[in-house]
């Protein structure tokens with residue numbers, strides 16, 4: 001019995017490590033067959049000794065029992081939406097307003113705007129405890145069980161810290177193509193785009209269906225950064241990455257709006273090369289002190305803006 005507990009702990013650490021290498025670092029150190037074999041061993045041992053199952057057990061990745069309904073979740077910190085910019089002039093207007101308020105010594109962080117579903121994830125003492133959709137920004141739906149099936153979402157952080165992060169759950173283009181191919185074979189209705197497919201997958205009450213959809217997640221904001229003594233958005237993203245989250249690597253800190261505009265046009269060209277859809281670029285004032293000074297309207301922060309790319313002509317095959 002003691003041997004079983006030790007083996008379960010060993011398998012849990014090993015599988016969480018392999019999972020992190022494969023889905024977050026994209027650098028697997030063991031073949032899939034080895035991962036699957038160890039996972040089967042863990043699931044069998046946990047069935048025999050359920051008392052040794054823990055909250056961060058990787059056996060949860062396959063999805064638990066179907067829910068009857070989603071519970072409601074109140075976001076302690078509201079999930080704001082972003083004001084949009086459509087032209088370079090809109091970005092220069094944004095920059096002018098920012099500098100009028102906080103002065104010329106301002107830096108921006110540019111991030112790819114992933115075309116997925118905004119979610120919030122909460123951790124207590126390093127353990128994933130709850131995840132929710134954005135909903136209306138104040139009240140969302142509890143999709144914790146579905147989010148546990150997203151392999152790049154850590155079930156336990158590298159530090160025992162209590163935090164709330166926001167991110168975008170999305171379906172990579174390859175998963176989208178494969179899913180629609182399957183649905184076509186079965187004569188089922190196709191998803192129009194990866195964003196709808198991701199939303200449809202996270203709205204499933206049966207986590208095993210969500211697990212089968214190969215969703216992914218980039219986190220893009222640390223909601224309680226200031227409680228944790230972090231003073232800039234770029235530092236918050238680096239911290240989230242060291243904790244084990246998947247943070248989009250194509251982010252850039254820009255010293256002025258000209259560098260921002262260069263980043264925006266660079267990615268307008270290159271976005272078709274990405275393995276996931278983006279619908280624009282998000283630009284944020286980096287310093288939290290300056291974000292504080294700028295504040296937010298009821299809906300959106302004044303310290304951020306989303307530059308939206310013109311919708312691509314849909315090439316229907």
Ligand SMILES: Cc1c[n+]2nc(N)[nH]c2nc1OC(C)C
Pocket residue numbers: 080081082111112113114118166168220221282301304
């Ligand atoms: C709605 C949203 C969406 N996105 N996407 C990125 N990359 N950053 C980001 N920030 C957002 O909101 C901030 C106000 C945290």
